[in-house]
Amino acid sequence: MDFTFDEQQLAFRDAIRKFLMVEAAPEWLREIWETTETGRSAELRAKLADQGLTALSVPEEFGGINVGDLDWTLVQQELGYFAIPDSLTATAYLGVYLLNHLPADVALKREWLPRIAAGQARVAVGHPINPMVADAKNADLLLLWHEGEVHALSPAQATLRMNPSIDLSRRLYKIEWTPSEATRVCKATIGQKLWAGTIDRAGLAISAQLIGLAQRMLDLGVDHAAQRKQFGKPIGSFQAVKHHMADVAVKVEFAEPVVHRAAYALAQDDPRAPVYVSQARLAAGEAALLAARKSIQVHGAMGYTWEADLQMFMKRAWALNATWGDSKFHKARLAAAVLADDARVGPGATFA
Amino acid sequence: MRLLYTEKQNQFRAEVREWLAANLPGQPLASFDTPEGFEQHRAWERKLSEKGFSAVTWPKDLGGRGCDLIEWLIFEEEYWAAGSPLRVNQNGVFLLAPTLMEYGTPEQKARFLPRMATAEDIWAQGWSEPGAGSDMAAIRSRAQRDNGHYVVNGQKVWSTRAVWADWIFGLFRTDPNSQRHHGLTFLLMPLKTPGITIRPIKQLNGLPGFAEIFFDDVKVPVENRIGEEGQGWSIAMATAGFERGLMLRSPARFQQTARQLVELYRRHREEADADPGIRDAVIKSWMDAEAYALATYRTACRLAKGGHIGAEASTNKIFWSELDLLMHETAMRILGARGELMPDAADGGDIGAWLDGFLFSLAGPIYAGTNEIQRNIIAERMLGLPRA
Numbered sequence: 240m241d242f243t244f245d246e247q248q249l250a251f252r253d254a255i256r257k258f259l260m261v262e263a264a265p266e267w268l269r270e271i272w273e274t275t276e277t278g279r280s281a282e283l284r285a286k287l288a289d290q291g292l293t294a295l296s297v298p299e300e301f302g303g304i305n306v307g308d309l310d311w312t313l314v315q316q317e318l319g320y321f322a323i324p325d326s327l328t329a330t331a332y333l334g335v336y337l338l339n340h341l342p343a344d345v346a347l348k349r350e351w352l353p354r355i356a357a358g359q360a361r362v363a364v365g366h367p368i369n370p371m372v373a374d375a376k377n378a379d380l381l382l383l384w385h386e387g388e389v390h391a392l393s394p395a396q397a398t399l400r401m402n403p404s405i406d407l408s409r410r411l412y413k414i415e416w417t418p419s420e421a422t423r424v425c426k427a428t429i430g431q432k433l434w435a436g437t438i439d440r441a442g443l444a445i446s447a448q449l450i451g452l453a454q455r456m457l458d459l460g461v462d463h464a465a466q467r468k469q470f471g472k473p474i475g476s477f478q479a480v481k482h483h484m485a486d487v488a489v490k491v492e493f494a495e496p497v498v499h500r501a502a503y504a505l506a507q508d509d510p511r512a513p514v515y516v517s518q519a520r521l522a523a524g525e526a527a528l529l530a531a532r533k534s535i536q537v538h539g540a541m542g543y544t545w546e547a548d549l550q551m552f553m554k555r556a557w558a559l560n561a562t563w564g565d566s567k568f569h570k571a572r573l574a575a576a577v578l579a580d581d582a583r584v585g586p587g588a589t590f591a
Numbered sequence: 592m593r594l595l596y597t598e599k600q601n602q603f604r605a606e607v608r609e610w611l612a613a614n615l616p617g618q619p620l621a622s623f624d625t626p627e628g629f630e631q632h633r634a635w636e637r638k639l640s641e642k643g644f645s646a647v648t649w650p651k652d653l654g655g656r657g658c659d660l661i662e663w664l665i666f667e668e669e670y671w672a673a674g675s676p677l678r679v680n681q682n683g684v685f686l687l688a689p690t691l692m693e694y695g696t697p698e699q700k701a702r703f704l705p706r707m708a709t710a711e712d713i714w715a716q717g718w719s720e721p722g723a724g725s726d727m728a729a730i731r732s733r734a735q736r737d738n739g740h741y742v743v744n745g746q747k748v749w750s751t752r753a754v755w756a757d758w759i760f761g762l763f764r765t766d767p768n769s770q771r772h773h774g775l776t777f778l779l780m781p782l783k784t785p786g787i788t789i790r791p792i793k794q795l796n797g798l799p800g801f802a803e804i805f806f807d808d809v810k811v812p813v814e815n816r817i818g819e820e821g822q823g824w825s826i827a828m829a830t831a832g833f834e835r836g837l838m839l840r841s842p843a844r845f846q847q848t849a850r851q852l853v854e855l856y857r858r859h860r861e862e863a864d865a866d867p868g869i870r871d872a873v874i875k876s877w878m879d880a881e882a883y884a885l886a887t888y889r890t891a892c893r894l895a896k897g898g899h900i901g902a903e904a905s906t907n908k909i910f911w912s913e914l915d916l917l918m919h920e921t922a923m924r925i926l927g928a929r930g931e932l933m934p935d936a937a938d939g940g941d942i943g944a945w946l947d948g949f950l951f952s953l954a955g956p957i958y959a960g961t962n963e964i965q966r967n968i969i970a971e972r973m974l975g976l977p978r979a
Contacts, residue, residue, distance in 0.1 A: 240600065240661045241593045242885075242892040309592060461974045476977040478963070481970030485909075488969050492906040496885040497878075503594050518878055570874065577877045578870070580857055584877055585850030586668035586843035587604070589884045590594050 240590075242496070244313065252313040255290060259321040262286055265548045272324050272408040277377040279325060279361075279410075287327055288358020296335040301352035303335075308440065312447045312502040319451025322551045324408035326361050326374040328444045333437050334362030337382050337389060340433050341425050347391055351380055363394075364441075366434060369562055371411035375399050384434055385418040387427030392416065406554035435513070441563035442516040443505055446498045449523035450491065452556045453530035457487045459549050460534035463541070474537070483533040490526035497522040514576040517569035524566060527556040596665070603662055607669040610642060615675060623679045624798035629713075629755040632679035636710035646684050646708045648838075649692075653700060654708025660837070660891035667841035674847075682752060683707045683714030685839045687760050690777070694818045694826050703779070715753035715782065717761025717804060718827070720746055725964050727762075728771040728824070732806060734763035734778060741765065741778060741816070743786075743809040751958075753802035754791045756782060762823045775823035779815045786810070795950045837891070837900065839959070840911050842884035848918050848948070849880035855925055858941065863925050872921040879914045886910075902972035905965040912955030912962060919949035 244252075263283070272278040287293060295311060297303020311332055318327065335355060338348050354360035363378035375381060376399050383390045397416035404411050416422075425433065461484055464475030474480050501519035504512040531553040535542035542549050560566070576582055583591075596604070616635065621628030639645040640654060647666045649655020658666065678684065688707060691700055706712045723729040732745025743763055753759065758781050766774030782789065786809035791799030818826045856863055856873045863869045886907075890900065922945040923930040930946060932939040956962040970976040 240596055240888065240892065242889040243896060244592060457974075461976060465976060473977050475970070476979050478967065478979070481976050482963070482966040484974055484976065485966035485969035488973060489906045489909050492903060493879070493882045493886050493910050496889045497882050499592070499889070500594065500885050503592050518881065521878060522882060570871075573878070574870065574874055577853065577874055578857065578860075582853075584846075584853050586672040586846040587665075589846070589881060589888070590596065 242499070244309065244499075248310055248313060251310065252317065255292070255314055255317050256320075258286075258290055259317055259323065263321045263323060265322075265551060268322060268324055268408070268551065277374075277410060278408055279374065279377055283323075283325055284327075284358055284361075287323075287325060292327060293331045293358040294356035296332055296339065297352050297356040298339065301348070302356040303352065308443060308502045308506040309499075312443060312499065315444045315447035316451040316454075319448030319555070320455045322408070322452070322455070322555050326363065326377070328441075328448075329364050329374060330355055330360070330362040330378075332444055333364045333441055334380070334382055336440055337364065337433055337437060340429075340436070341389070342429065345424055347424055354379075364437065365414060366437065366563075368438060368564055368568070370413070371402055372414050373412075373562075374410050375412040375414055376401070377410065381414075381416075383414070383416065383418075383422075384430075385423075387431045387434065388418070388423050389425035389430045389433060390416075390418050390422040391424045392422045396422070404558060406558040408551070408555070409558060438563060439505055439513055439516045442520050442569070443498070443501055445559045445563055446501065446516070446519040446523040448559055449520075449527040449556060450495050450498055452552050452559075453487065453491050453494070453523070453526040455552050456527070456530035456534040456549065456556070457484060457491065459552070460484055460487070460530075460537040464537050467539070480537055483537055487526070487530045487533050490529050494519075494522035494526040511576075513572060517564070517572040520564065520569045521566065521573065524560040527560060531556050596661075600661060600665055603658075604665045604669060607644070607666050608673070610644070611669060611673040611675060614638060615673060620676045622798055623677060623752070624754070624794070624796075624800045626755060629679060632676055633710045633713060635676050636678070636680055636713075640709045643708075645680070645710065646688065646704075649688065649704065649708065653704040660894060661888075663838075664841065664843070664888065664891060667843040668846070671841070671843040671847040672850075679752065680707065680710050680713045681839065682716050682756075683712070683758075686716060687714055687779075689838070690760075690817060690826060690829060693829065694777075698814070699817065712757045713752065713755070715750050715756035715759045715802075715804075717747040717750055717753075717759045719749045721748055724749075725961055727827075728775075730762055730764055730775060732761075732763050733767060734765050734776060734811065735767070736765065736813075736820070739813050741776075741811045741813065743778070743780070743806040743811055745806050747804040747806075749792075749801050749958075750804050751801045753782065753789055753804055754799045758782060759804065760817075762827050765820050765823075769821075772824035774821055775827075776820050777817040777823040777826045778811055779817065780809065780811045784809050784811070795953070796947060837887065837894075837904075837907075840907075842880065842887045842911075845883055845911055845914055845918070846880045848915065849876045851943070852876050852918050852922055855922055855941070855943075855945075859925050862927075866924060869921060869924050872917060872924075876914065876918045876921060879910070879917070883907075883911055883914060902968055905960075905968040905973070908959060908965050909956075909962050909969075912952075915948075915952040915955050919945060919952040923949055 271280045294303040295306050298305050360379040362380045363372050363375045365372035365383040376394055378394055381392050397414050399412040399414055402411045464480050465473050467474050498519040501515040504515045538549055541547045620631040623629050623632040636645050643656030647656040647658040648663050651657045720730055734741040734743045760779045762775045763778050764774055765776040786807040788805040790803045792801050794800040929942050932942055971978055
């Protein structure tokens with residue numbers, strides 16, 4: 240029994256954290272999504288690729304480093320903490336997962352995996368669990384669900400209609416396209432399982448990002464409460480304010496291990512992984528939504544402004560929390576597992 | 592990361608399970624807040640101690656089993672899953688013993704710990720006073736040095752298990768001119784010492800689960816002092832840390848309650864679903880009990896790798912006490928009008944021990960440092976917010 244990450248995993252996480260702290264200042268991120276149509280930056284993508292992030296899941300034979308869901312989870316927490324506006328997750332985690340698991344003779348892998356690893360291709364992934372496809376227009380490759388099958392096409396083969404989100408960093412598209420023999424890369428018998436795996440990995444990535452976002456909103460709230468003075472002292476010295484922040488700290492503390500267990504279960508192909516992912520989604524979502532709610536309260540009127548950075552993290556949390564399965568989806572999965580008459584629950588069932 | 596038990600751990604689990612199946616009392620014991628129940632629980636602790644099970648993490652030569660924290664978690668899982676009795680000596684085993692292990696002399700350890708393991712001595716705690724509850728540094732009970740003794744005068748209150756316990760540990764002011772957390776000393780004394788008067792206090796359930804203790808020129812030998820004179824506060828804070836921290840409330844106990852809640856819901860699914868909030872609360876209970884278990888395993892693994900528990904221990908206490916409340920409130924919602932029936936009511940059906948548990952769950956956010964105090968600790972020591 241070892242519920243810790245190894246030194247190498249933590250060192251990689253620390254390096255990414257330091258890198259993002261320096262290279263992804265909120266002012267620059269705002270500039271990216273306020274001044275570009277795509278909301279994405281080639282420069283930021285190149286920097287992420289330099290850190291190896293685009294190559295994480297790609298097998299070594301295709302130029303990648305082939306690490307697993309656990310390493311990704313630590314990275315995702317940092318992507319959330321710094322609210323990175325990039326299609327990295329869809330490209331390098333979900334897209335690569337789908338491509339990796341396509342039948343061996345599919346030329347698509349050889350064509351795309353090396354380019355993804357090198358940071359030279361963006362992938363958008365579309366599944367009806369989401370009404371929109373994020374970053375579809377800016378993608379080089381669309382991987383789309385159709386009746387359980389996997390289809391691959393270029394954005395030019397589809398009609399895309401942009402739908403604005405409250406999170407200005409997101410670029411969401413309603414997509415119309417015609418499935419054909421030419422676009423199909425995987426039949427439904429295999430595709431069903433791949434899409435289930437994609438939903439779970441998206442869920443894991445979002446859970447981890449939500450933990451990062453919750454931690455960031457907590458840190459922003461604490462910073463503000465320590466600096467802002469009223470009645471002649473920092474508002475963070477008042478118990479009513481302290482307790483808002485303490486409540487968030489409790490939620491984050493007990494959501495993070497749930498996310499890490501889900502990551503382990505997915506990495507091990509544990510048949511209970513979907514339940515654990517839904518548990519992680521709900522726990523991390525609860526932490527992030529509470530962090531948003533409490534942090535805006537502690538910020539006072541400043542928290543309600545465009546100017547304060549809090550909005551970047553708050554809006555990302557609201558948006559992510561409802562994609563790749565909203566609370567209705569995840570709670571239904573959990574209920575089916577926990578409330579079934581033959582479900583094994585209780586002491587000793589946690590890892591058994 | 593490797594979330595699997597070793598062969599040795601699985602064998603230990605099997606051993607505990609088999610032993611409990613063979614040795615658990617056939618009938619539920621009477622409440623340990625009654626004289627006969629107290630002695631039944633003492634006998635059970637003694638039985639546990641035959642296998643080193645009353646204090647599994649202690650070294651074998653002190654009456655324990657030499658288990659690491661993962662084995663402790665396994666033991667607790669089997670213990671609560673089997674429906675075993677509450678632990679009458681938990682004040683001693685989980686609160687005082689860690690302090691003795693860290694601050695006690697070899698003589699003190701040998702003198703107190705084996706008798707604690709066999710429940711020959713059952714311990715009560717003496718922290719709170721009428722004017723010192725959440726503000727524990729306001730302690731006024733005095734202990735005046737007189738050659739080889741301290742002479743203790745004053746009053747303690749809310750002293751759990753004190754009505755029938757054998758010994759008490761607590762903090763006393765040895766420097767009469769000291770303020771706040773200075774000048775306090777950690778002392779142990781038998782409750783039968785002349786000059787001690789115990790007045791039971793009835794709890795919500797009508798039983799005397801705690802007591803007031805009056806000290807009138809009570810002579811306590813100096814060798815019953817833990818640590819140095821005047822060091823009591825920092826030693827007690829370490830004990831309070833253990834209490835809030837890992838060992839007092841193992842996740843298994845809450846997981847067992849969550850399991851019982853899920854089973855109660857399954858039996859009454861149709862009527863329970865008439866109140867849509869119930870189903871959600873049952874799922875949430877399972878989720879949070881699992882989260883508490885996962886977080887505890889993570890902490891145990893970090894400790895095994897040389898980490899330590901800091902102010903985040905305060906998050907534990909808030910989390911489990913609020914979970915315990917949620918589970919019991921939800922059970923009461925499912926039971927509806929049967930919820931008020933006492934356990935011995937003839938027509939209660941499957942009311943089980945939910946009412947008693949509900950009452951006890953109300954104490955969770957209050958004892959061992961109220962949850963408000965815990966939130967202050969989290970805000971100041973974990974998040975770095977300024978003191979008032």
